[in-house]
Amino acid sequence: MQGKTVLVTGGAKRVGAAIARRLHASGANIVIHYRSSIYDALALRAELNAIRADSVQCVQADLVDVAELKPMIEEAIKCFGRLDALINNASSFYATPLAEVDESQWQDLVGTNLKAPLYLAQAAAEELRRRNGCIVNIADIHAERPMQGHLLYNVAKSGLVALTKSLAQEMAPQVRVNAVAPGVIVWPEGEAWQDPEQRKRIVAHTLLKREGEPDDIAKAVYFLIADAPYITGQVIAVDGGRSINI
Numbered sequence: 450m451q452g453k454t455v456l457v458t459g460g461a462k463r464v465g466a467a468i469a470r471r472l473h474a475s476g477a478n479i480v481i482h483y484r485s486s487i488y489d490a491l492a493l494r495a496e497l498n499a500i501r502a503d504s505v506q507c508v509q510a511d512l513v514d515v516a517e518l519k520p521m522i523e524e525a526i527k528c529f530g531r532l533d534a535l536i537n538n539a540s541s542f543y544a545t546p547l548a549e550v551d552e553s554q555w556q557d558l559v560g561t562n563l564k565a566p567l568y569l570a571q572a573a574a575e576e577l578r579r580r581n582g583c584i585v586n587i588a589d590i591h592a593e594r595p596m597q598g599h600l601l602y603n604v605a606k607s608g609l610v611a612l613t614k615s616l617a618q619e620m621a622p623q624v625r626v627n628a629v630a631p632g633v634i635v636w637p638e639g640e641a642w643q644d645p646e647q648r649k650r651i652v653a654h655t656l657l658k659r660e661g662e663p664d665d666i667a668k669a670v671y672f673l674i675a676d677a678p679y680i681t682g683q684v685i686a687v688d689g690g691r692s693i694n695i
């Protein structure tokens with residue numbers, strides 16, 4: 450990882466920040482993408498640059514706006530003169546029951562979770578091929594087992610899994626493309642997820658009977674970038690066994 454550059458979308462906080470920290474600790478230069486979390490992004494940049502000077506930069510873009518994606522990739526490449534890995538971590542998440550689905554929700558949820566990873570991959574393809582780089586998409590175990598009441602999110606993450614496998618075909622042999630599917634790692638924001646009893650029920654459905662941590666995802670991402678040269682087109686579930694405990 451020494452001297453390589455990794456772009457992490459949604460890298461300012463939560464799982465994205467854990468990915469940025471772990472890859473930075475391995476020697477990589479990090480480009481943190483953010484949409485509105487500027488203070489979190491600048492704080493993380495300062496934290497990591499204090500460890501290793503001039504090793505982290507930030508780029509801003511609204512991933513729903515396709516016109517901003519190619520310029521963002523170009524800016525990311527200019528930060529350190531190269532791009533070796535793209536981590537599509539940024540995500541929107543909220544409930545969309547069928548009766549309430551509307552066009553704006555479609556644009557947001559499909560835009561951030563599926564369309565943006567596609568167009569970012571397209572914009573980065575030439576550089577990633579040049580570097581024999583890789584892409585890691587952050588999917589979700591609910592791509593395979595839909596979550597009740599979250600129709601559009603389920604559809605978008607299912608599409609991201611299909612995109613992962615399709616990009617692996619399209620970008621081979623120079624670029625590897627894989628995904629990590631988290632389970633119970635960080636509880637979603639919002640009042641509906643603050644109920645302790647609901648959390649207990651969800652955790653009880655994992656085989657390991659506990660929550661995971663953001664660094665569990667970061668470790669899987671690191672593995673796919675640094676230690677998996679013969680793995681492509683795959684989805685690794687990091688969920689404590691929840692997805693098989695029907």
